[in-house]
Amino acid sequence: MNKKEFLAQLRKGLSGLPREDIEDRLAFYSEMIEDRMEEGFSEKEAVSAIGSVDEIVSQIVADTSLVKIAKERIKPKRRLKAWEIVLLAVGSPIWLSLGIAAIAVVLALYIVLWAVMLSLWAVFGAVLACGLGGMAGGIVLICNAEVFTGIALVAAGILCVGLSIFLFFGCKAATKGIFLLTKKYAVWIKNRFRKKEEM
Amino acid sequence: MDIQLKRGLLDVCVLAAIKNEDSYGYQIIKDLKPCIELSESTLYTILKRLEAANMLTVRTAEHGGRLRKYYHITPEGRKRIEDFKDEWKEIMSIYRFVTKEDEAYE
Numbered sequence: 001m002n003k004k005e006f007l008a009q010l011r012k013g014l015s016g017l018p019r020e021d022i023e024d025r026l027a028f029y030s031e032m033i034e035d036r037m038e039e040g041f042s043e044k045e046a047v048s049a050i051g052s053v054d055e056i057v058s059q060i061v062a063d064t065s066l067v068k069i070a071k072e073r074i075k076p077k078r079r080l081k082a083w084e085i086v087l088l089a090v091g092s093p094i095w096l097s098l099g100i101a102a103i104a105v106v107l108a109l110y111i112v113l114w115a116v117m118l119s120l121w122a123v124f125g126a127v128l129a130c131g132l133g134g135m136a137g138g139i140v141l142i143c144n145a146e147v148f149t150g151i152a153l154v155a156a157g158i159l160c161v162g163l164s165i166f167l168f169f170g171c172k173a174a175t176k177g178i179f180l181l182t183k184k185y186a187v188w189i190k191n192r193f194r195k196k197e198e199m
Numbered sequence: 200m201d202i203q204l205k206r207g208l209l210d211v212c213v214l215a216a217i218k219n220e221d222s223y224g225y226q227i228i229k230d231l232k233p234c235i236e237l238s239e240s241t242l243y244t245i246l247k248r249l250e251a252a253n254m255l256t257v258r259t260a261e262h263g264g265r266l267r268k269y270y271h272i273t274p275e276g277r278k279r280i281e282d283f284k285d286e287w288k289e290i291m292s293i294y295r296f297v298t299k300e301d302e303a304y305e
Contacts, residue, residue: 027268028224032225032228
């Protein structure tokens with residue numbers, strides 16, 4: 001791939017970003033390629049030293065805030081004509097509610113993920129509390145001469161505490177997984193904005 | 200390595216590379232190579248961050264019939280390097296304390 005092709009592909013990949021950002025990035029990579037060529041690398045070598053366009057694009061998209069990408073997507077490419085503004089205002093009950101619905105769907109997925117995590121931790125907390133409560137209650141019973149019931153209660157308590165230790169590790173792993181999932185989800189949403197721009 | 204820590208280290212590395220004289224992207228990558236491998240995309244992000252934090256300024260100059268961006272360190276940037284040295288002294292004394300504990304157990 002030569003420099004021109006590389007920059008053209010990069011421009012296409014970044015098309016969801018603000019124009020100034022794209023130009024700035026392209027100038028930066030172009031300078032890098034030219035500096036390498038000046039040092040004696042061939043054009044092909046200089047381009048391949050930068051890395052693949054896909055990798056660069058996904059890193060840039062991950063680094064760019066969603067707000068910026070969304071803003072650029074919404075920004076009209078030219079000034080709106082009077083009748084378009086009227087149409088937008090008249091149509092606002094429709095597109096505004098659709099927009100809110102779309103945002104709500106995106107948020108809902110986040111909330112669901114976090115709710116799953118919260119409930120897992122709640123189970124952990126409940127089992128631990130059961131265990132500790134059971135042990136304390138059992139000891140009180142033993143002191144009040146209900147020895148056998150007390151011992152059974154303490155044993156059940158220990159069992160619950162033991163179970164909660166296992167649950168703790170499970171919850172920890174699940175939390176980590178959900179963190180990764182939400183991160184991937186954010187990147188996925190960003191990509192949706194980008195893909196639309198390309199079409 | 201911890202991401203937050205690595206980010207801070209990379210910032211100081213790039214500042215150190217332009218400490219003595221103004222430099223440009225490819226030169227910075229070459230200068231840092233013996234110490235740390237930096238990709239173009241990573242360098243770009245760092246340079247933008249340092250510029251936003253007022254630790255360096257950018258000027259465009261002509262070079263061989265094309266334009267090249269040169270990065271110049273600001274007093275804030277120099278202060279960041281000095282702060283880093285002080286912080287690192289503290290970290291080194293912690294490191295010595297931690298490894299001394301290791302030896303005691305062996």
